[in-house]
Amino acid sequence: MGRRGSPCAGPAGSLSWAAPRSEWFVEGGAKQDPSPVTNVYDPASIEPRWQAHWEAEQTFRAPNPGERDFDPARPKYYVLDMFPYPSGSGLHVGHAVGYIGTDVVARKKRMEGCNVLHPMGWDAFGLPAEQYAIQTGVQPAEATRINTDNFRRQLKKIGLSYDWAREVNTSEPSYYRWTQWIFKRLYEKGLAYQAEVPVWWCEELKTVLANEEVINGRSERGNYPCVRRPLKQWMLKITAYAERLLEDLDGIDWPESIKIQQREWIGKSEGAEIEFAVEGAGEKLVVFTTRPDTLWGATFMVVAPEHKLLAKVPAAQRAAVDAYVKAAASKSELERTELAKDKTGVFTGLFAHNPAFEAGDPRGRIPIWVADYVLISYGTGAIMSVPGHDERDYEFARKFGLEVREVVKPPQGEKGFAEGACFTGEGTAVNSGPVDGLATPQAKKKAIELLAQRGVGKARTTYKLRDWLFSRQRYWGEPFPLLHLEDGRTIAVDDEALPITLPFMEDFKPSADGSAPLARAKDWVITSHKGQPARRDTDTMPGWAGSCWYWLRFMDPRNDREPWSRAAEQYWGPVDLYVGGAAHAVMHLLYARFWHKVLFDLGLVHTKEPFQKLFNQGLITAFAYQDSGGRLVASDEVEARGQDYVRRGSSEKLEQIVTKMAKSLKNVVNPDDVIAEHGADTLRVYESFMGPLADSKPWNPRDITGSKRFLERVWRLFVDPDAQDPVRPNLRVDQQAPLAGETETIERALNRAIARVDDSFKAFNFNTAIAALMELVNVISKRPEAFTRGQAERFALVLAPFAPHMAEELWRRLGNTRSLAHGPWPKPIAAFLVDDVVEIVVQVGGKMRGKVGVPKDAPQDAVEAAAREAAGSWLEGKSVAKVVYVPGRLINLITK
RNA sequence: GGGGGAGUGGCGAAACCGGCAGACGCAGCGGACUUAAAAUCCGCAGCCCGCAAGGGCGUGGGGGUUCGAGUCCCCCCUUCCCCA
Numbered sequence A: 001m002g003r004r005g006s007p008c009a010g011p012a013g014s015l016s017w018a019a020p021r022s023e024w025f026v027e028g029g030a031k032q033d034p035s036p037v038t039n040v041y042d043p044a045s046i047e048p049r050w051q052a053h054w055e056a057e058q059t060f061r062a063p064n065p066g067e068r069d070f071d072p073a074r075p076k077y078y079v080l081d082m083f084p085y086p087s088g089s090g091l092h093v094g095h096a097v098g099y100i101g102t103d104v105v106a107r108k109k110r111m112e113g114c115n116v117l118h119p120m121g122w123d124a125f126g127l128p129a130e131q132y133a134i135q136t137g138v139q140p141a142e143a144t145r146i147n148t149d150n151f152r153r154q155l156k157k158i159g160l161s162y163d164w165a166r167e168v169n170t171s172e173p174s175y176y177r178w179t180q181w182i183f184k185r186l187y188e189k190g191l192a193y194q195a196e197v198p199v200w201w202c203e204e205l206k207t208v209l210a211n212e213e214v215i216n217g218r219s220e221r222g223n224y225p226c227v228r229r230p231l232k233q234w235m236l237k238i239t240a241y242a243e244r245l246l247e248d249l250d251g252i253d254w255p256e257s258i259k260i261q262q263r264e265w266i267g268k269s270e271g272a273e274i275e276f277a278v279e280g281a282g283e284k285l286v287v288f289t290t291r292p293d294t295l296w297g298a299t300f301m302v303v304a305p306e307h308k309l310l311a312k313v314p315a316a317q318r319a320a321v322d323a324y325v326k327a328a329a330s331k332s333e334l335e336r337t338e339l340a341k342d343k344t345g346v347f348t349g350l351f352a353h354n355p356a357f358e359a360g361d362p363r364g365r366i367p368i369w370v371a372d373y374v375l376i377s378y379g380t381g382a383i384m385s386v387p388g389h390d391e392r393d394y395e396f397a398r399k400f401g402l403e404v405r406e407v408v409k410p411p412q413g414e415k416g417f418a419e420g421a422c423f424t425g426e427g428t429a430v431n432s433g434p435v436d437g438l439a440t441p442q443a444k445k446k447a448i449e450l451l452a453q454r455g456v457g458k459a460r461t462t463y464k465l466r467d468w469l470f471s472r473q474r475y476w477g478e479p480f481p482l483l484h485l486e487d488g489r490t491i492a493v494d495d496e497a498l499p500i501t502l503p504f505m506e507d508f509k510p511s512a513d514g515s516a517p518l519a520r521a522k523d524w525v526i527t528s529h530k531g532q533p534a535r536r537d538t539d540t541m542p543g544w545a546g547s548c549w550y551w552l553r554f555m556d557p558r559n560d561r562e563p564w565s566r567a568a569e570q571y572w573g574p575v576d577l578y579v580g581g582a583a584h585a586v587m588h589l590l591y592a593r594f595w596h597k598v599l600f601d602l603g604l605v606h607t608k609e610p611f612q613k614l615f616n617q618g619l620i621t622a623f624a625y626q627d628s629g630g631r632l633v634a635s636d637e638v639e640a641r642g643q644d645y646v647r648r649g650s651s652e653k654l655e656q657i658v659t660k661m662a663k664s665l666k667n668v669v670n671p672d673d674v675i676a677e678h679g680a681d682t683l684r685v686y687e688s689f690m691g692p693l694a695d696s697k698p699w700n701p702r703d704i705t706g707s708k709r710f711l712e713r714v715w716r717l718f719v720d721p722d723a724q725d726p727v728r729p730n731l732r733v734d735q736q737a738p739l740a741g742e743t744e745t746i747e748r749a750l751n752r753a754i755a756r757v758d759d760s761f762k763a764f765n766f767n768t769a770i771a772a773l774m775e776l777v778n779v780i781s782k783r784p785e786a787f788t789r790g791q792a793e794r795f796a797l798v799l800a801p802f803a804p805h806m807a808e809e810l811w812r813r814l815g816n817t818r819s820l821a822h823g824p825w826p827k828p829i830a831a832f833l834v835d836d837v838v839e840i841v842v843q844v845g846g847k848m849r850g851k852v853g854v855p856k857d858a859p860q861d862a863v864e865a866a867a868r869e870a871a872g873s874w875l876e877g878k879s880v881a882k883v884v885y886v887p888g889r890l891i892n893l894i895t896k
Numbered sequence B: 001g002g003g004g005g006a007g008u009g010g011c012g013a014a015a016c017c018g019g020c021a022g023a024c025g026c027a028g029c030g031g032a033c034u035u036a037a038a039a040u041c042c043g044c045a046g047c048c049c050g051c052a053a054g055g056g057c058g059u060g061g062g063g064g065u066u067c068g069a070g071u072c073c074c075c076c077c078u079u080c081c082c083c084a
Helices: A043-057 A093-111 A127-136 A140-157 A173-188 A238-251 A256-266 A292-297 A308-312 A315-329 A333-337 A391-400 A440-453 A566-572 A587-601 A671-678 A680-689 A701-718 A741-763 A766-781 A789-799 A804-813 A860-875
Strands: A076-081 A115-117 A192-202 A207-209 A226-236 A268-278 A283-289 A300-303 A346-353 A365-370 A382-385 A457-463 A482-485 A490-492 A526-529 A532-536 A577-581 A614-617 A620-626 A638-641 A644-647 A653-660 A697-699 A837-844 A847-855 A880-886 A890-895
Touching: A043 A140, A043 A671, A043 A680, A043 A804, A076 A093, A076 A566, A093 A115, A093 A577, A093 A614, A093 A620, A093 A671, A093 A680, A127 A140, A140 A671, A173 A192, A173 A490, A173 A587, A207 A226, A238 A256, A238 A268, A238 A587, A256 A587, A268 A292, A268 A440, A283 A292, A283 A300, A283 A308, A283 A382, A292 A440, A300 A391, A308 A346, A315 A346, A315 A365, A382 A391, A440 A457, A482 A526, A671 A680, A671 A701, A680 A701, A680 A766, A680 A804, A701 A766, A701 A789, A701 A804, A741 A766, A741 A789, A766 A789, A789 A804, A837 A860, A847 A860, A860 A880, A860 A890
Parallel strands: A076 A115, A076 A577, A300 A365, A577 A614, A620 A697, A837 A890
Antiparallel strands: A192 A207, A192 A226, A268 A283, A268 A346, A268 A457, A300 A382, A346 A365, A482 A490, A482 A532, A526 A532, A620 A653, A638 A644, A644 A653, A837 A847, A880 A890
16 A cells, blocks of 8 residues: 555545445454444544554654655654653653644644654653662563553554654663763763762762752652762763853744743853952962952952862861851752841951952951852852842841942942942942943953953853763663773773673662662673773763653664664754653753754764754643542542532542642543543544643543544534445535535635644644634534535545544545545635625724624725614714724724 | 743633634533433523613723723732742
């Protein structure tokens, strides 16, 4: 069977109507018994049959350039879902909404004649998978296999049009071989390095955690307490790409909100680096400031509790400083930087010299304090404090009685020093010697020049973005392709030696001493390099690693010579549409962009950015129920009674709340159950109909009925359940042009519906597409015998992205032998989109007072005359002062 | 604390550039068919006053611009998500 027709090809040839019934049902899975032939809508028989057919025919296989069936004349379209971590609890209907959305897009693009790449895979490495394995006692590899089998089964039942031949799994050696290979490239470019950094240590999990895995000083997973401690870690130098990650946001079609979040995260600030000599310590204290113009107002300095200068604290202050540092170590960054919090700090006994002043000038001798609102990880871990013009410095100075000096005069009308306020904006420099009288931007420039001349400062740009902590002391991740030699050198293994496979370990739990579990796999760790004894690196990569390049592997997933071929990447890249939750707005998308840019620099990809268009689907929430004691009651134990909700079989009233779907809230809805009860097409239509894809909206089991009823009504327009024929008699032959009467009424409704379906793809508000199709059904239902074959075929085609199983079934029953998966997609006919008579709203003084129907190109005075008549008594005794006429819409008569 | 959304009937929502607020559906009510029920079909349905014709009010609240505001501007309230 021809898998694909030309995009403009008409419907394929029809079967003879005398053909035996078996011929208008698909033969699908060869081993499957033909389903009982019935004219009643039965998704349970239709859907598996078509799914088997698509699989047998490889309907959704997307050939690469050079492969069998590849058609270079067609445009390409790459539509990608954020691939899931295959959790043990399986897929719920909230995950499905995004997958259904992309599938609707993929199916329409295919019907429009595109080569569509629409793959799916598994983000299977990482902490959650490992913890799940520990909890259940099943080996991670085994648990992953079971879970992915379950996810795949669930996804297939929804009728998603993935090219399953491209499935990838980040935890398989054939995949992570290339993750290691890419890491090697980063390592060779000097973008991977080891450093002793203060990192979160979780005693309970026996591991270091990334900042993003620690919330308020507790682990995201398990909620265990964490402390900061320095450890040697692998880092990736993402900061080297900060500027490009920022700049290139301008060229991609992403939601502005996500771009803003990324810009915030990168946090570019321009200013200066300034050196302060520390009195008697023979040391220099380097600070970064965005306001070098305020240097003359710096009356003290503050260092972070981790700052190395604290080693020089004089004996008199030693005990106080040590105690303070110890207390700060257990605080989270949140606690430390919270503006509302009382500032704490201790004088170190040290003084610095402010380079704005001559040596010996008493104004230049300023005290150095230690305070935890300064973070070691940001900037240089030390600041110059300008309490006159910085809120936090101001609070600190007031609390500890430090000098506040005004060096910026606010512009007219704003409160400043004179009013007892702390002015942080731009103004005019005062009390600042050489920069006096300059506006802030000029003063900044001049100050930097002066500092540079004297060799104590220079212009500098910093970023909030920090290098990426890339190692974990855990088992379930990609091993680093690195060897530590006896002579102390660290080298990468040869590319030919990849993958460095994860050794099987019976017990893979973290060691109690915090060392990586792989360190216990002695046979694996101890190896050799060119005759020299060597030890493998025992850290593993973080959960994010595998997802940093998976969209590239999908382009050429079975290539065992290279991660992907140049030809495949040239053809498919970049991803045209990437859909996933906004939860990944920063981390995943920033890391992925970073890797992609490194690969771009290496000439391995041809675009600077991986994802041209990004779209965030909304959260599906669900009802949850609480009893009077606030205890959760599982949704399936609840029944509606009038306006109330009660525990099944009792009269105990429950409160209904709307929240996210979670096992712990006992409100998870499994698509398997919905499909078993209503069918996959109903699930797809309901999820499309709930609201715009971007919105968060509650799952309401009661509402599904509407979508089911819609599909049943569609079915009955095509098929008479009481007859034996595949379709109703009026659908066997097309009516000859010109169309007239009721058939023309249907034709207008059909074209309007097609136009509205097309429109819904702009903002992914498929709810309006379904509404348009429902209105069409309402129109046809009033005159079913006027519905013609040609109209029925176009109806089936526009229905196909949303309810593909039913659409295929109806298409086949209409006599087409070829799947409609490759189109053609119908185009609305302009002539049927405009009406000859338009209804004009008549307003008097802006209030709606009537309506008139007029020919669509009626002149204004004719419309106005009709309007005056329609307005009737509303105009009595009044004269019309002004007329506002909006053709095709309304006419407003404004009276005196 | 910072950032990003969202507030429209009993519920999910629609309304393109400022132009009939509530399309489409759920739940509800009435009717037809049925011995009955389910299913299906037809009809009603924002709120208030009114027997009705009709009128008034209405898109979280308050102001503003405009012939006209759910939509634009200013202030405020509530709520969800993300980050620290």
